[in-house]
Amino acid sequence: MAIHFEADAGRTGGQVGLLSWPAADAGSSQEHRVLLCVSCRVAIRPDDGIRLHFWRTHRLEGEALGQIVDYSHAAEPIANPYTVPLPADGSPHIEQLPVVDGFSCSDCRFLTTSPKLIKVHRSRAGHAQVTGGRGSNGGWSEVRLQTLSLGSHARYWAVEQGPARTASPGVSGPTSASSQYI
Ligand SMILES: [Zn+2]
Numbered sequence: 001m002a003i004h005f006e007a008d009a010g011r012t013g014g015q016v017g018l019l020s021w022p023a024a025d026a027g028s029s030q031e032h033r034v035l036l037c038v039s040c041r042v043a044i045r046p047d048d049g050i051r052l053h054f055w056r057t058h059r060l061e062g063e064a065l066g067q068i069v070d071y072s073h074a075a076e077p078i079a080n081p082y083t084v085p086l087p088a089d090g091s092p093h094i095e096q097l098p099v100v101d102g103f104s105c106s107d108c109r110f111l112t113t114s115p116k117l118i119k120v121h122r123s124r125a126g127h128a129q130v131t132g133g134r135g136s137n138g139g140w141s142e143v144r145l146q147t148l149s150l151g152s153h154a155r156y157w158a159v160e161q162g163p164a165r166t167a168s169p170g171v172s173g174p175t176s177a178s179s180q181y182i
């Protein structure tokens with residue numbers, strides 16, 4: 001099962017869409033699903049989070065806001081992007097979310113966008129010192145990361161290391177009502 005993005009079929013003027021991906025436990029037909037703000041390229045917390053985001057950030061109210069809230073209710077269950085299990089490392093990158101450069105620890109699943117934090121992590125975690133050879137830059141490798149949320153709620157997964165790069169955050173995504181597999 002692939003990661004799948006479904007635009008809103010015109011019901012909210014292309015402002016939101018649903019991103020879904022399979023749950024990690026094999027054999028499960030379950031999937032995780034979050035609501036994306038297409039222009040901000042972030043996932044939005046359900047219920048009050050949706051109201052607050054579109055009211056505060058996009059100044060929507062009345063019917064326009066109601067359409068998005070209705071859409072989200074019809075799409076239930078929607079997960080909280082702050083706590084939902086993330087797509088697997090090595091997944092193809094998701095076009096609707098920004099890709100950022102980051103670092104992956106060679107000895108555990110620690111991922112960060114900060115060159116300072118990867119060094120702090122290496123020493124705090126007590127990983128063996130790396131001298132030359134594997135991860136000759138100190139026990140980590142450079143990777144490309146995606147996240148559902150920004151700021152203090154950012155949690156990263158590493159995406160396929162392809163040459164393709166998505167545009168920087170803030171660029172509007174597709175507004176077509178089509179559904180595409182990525
Ligand atoms: Zn937004």
Ligand SMILES: [Zn+2]
Nearest residue numbers: 105107108110
């Ligand atoms: Zn580590």
